[in-house]
Amino acid sequence: MYALCLRLTGDAGAAEERTQDVFVRAWDKLRSFRGESAFSSWLHRVAVNVVMNERRATIRREQRVTPVAAPEVLERGRGEPMTGLNIDLERAIAALPEGAREIFVLYDIEGYSHAEIAVLTGIAEGTSKAQLFRARHLLREKLDR
């Protein structure tokens, strides 16, 4: 959950908050889990909704989310070991513009379809495809430097 929130938000502090939000929300919504999908899939969907809802609320408050300034926080995780390329890639993903980062994370890392992303984020499928193209282009540019 933390990895998903971290990649979607690009900010370690926000990721901690969203991860906590996810479990609180999951507890509140546990009764709505009807076993039609794997529990992990359901929890995953809750997480994406939590992050997206928070983003919409933030936009409404007209507060600008600052991309992570010191992405070395990504290196402090105690999960799976990260290679140099992974660290560079995580940094590059965190530095992507917000919209492009969300689409890239949801599509290329989490495996959602453009149709699903459109529903989750409230954008058109075409916009999702355009943002994905932009994100991949920016990442390749960044990693080539």
Next chain:
Amino acid sequence: MNERELLEAVGRLPKSIEPPRDLWPGIAARLRRSRRWYWVALAAAAVIALVVVNTKSETWKVTWLAGTGPGTLRVGESVATDDSSRALIQVGDIGQVEVKPGSRLRLLGADRTNHRLALDVGEIYARVTAPPRLFFVETPAGVAIDLGCAYTLRVDAAGNGFLEVTSGAVEFEWAGRHAIVPLTFRIEIRPGFGPGVPVVAGASDAFRGALAALEFAGDETALPRALALARPDDAISLWHLLARTTGASRVAVYERLAELVPPPAGVDREAVLRLDSRALDTYWNWLPHSVWLKGFKPPPIERRPTE
């Protein structure tokens, strides 16, 4: 770095990253504030139980041949490919399914006796080495039932499609309407209709067209045309038509079938016309192309529609 290298690097990213500090105290505090803290222990136990149950359920491995996506598939989860990605799913220990570009496939069951997928849209190529009726693919037009085979199954956004067998045989069923599709045969499938009759590779376009008009357009005048165009190699198509026609039409189908492939000894005309299952089974086993299927009992064809 090209796009393929980028996506390969994405595929190697770790699936989990632990937070720099323990987040549970904050979660527990918030749950306490919601006056339901006494349920926290129960909730934690429930979550752990669900995760444990989930972990114990069978997981199918997904290998991405092009593009990236989740590396596993569990019941309730799906695999979706875009127009440039392809994936290979390991079906338990009985086979593999290649998911072609532009497809969406859901895993409905992963028991040893019920390997069940749903193809919502797109194309798959399935190769299964197992006893019959262990692997199923549901589509909007019905369900493909593996009889030990390899086949291509395609479904478009409207639920129309086809199934083409490249090894062994497949049964396709919808609401009591069955088709047995042997090697080199193909069926068209339609929602609300199910499977058309199997047509052998090499059948004439005119024969295919007549069958399509008869079955999917309800054009009864196409039946005499189809019968006139039929060759001995088309006997399996005609055998299927017996159960899909009535009265004089069924008689005409039988007469043409018997002309192309005379029935074996012991198969009585009247028994076939009243769809006697023993007579039909015997006739089926006598037909060309079904020689390797001898001993396999065709399904009852007078089954009433099911839900």
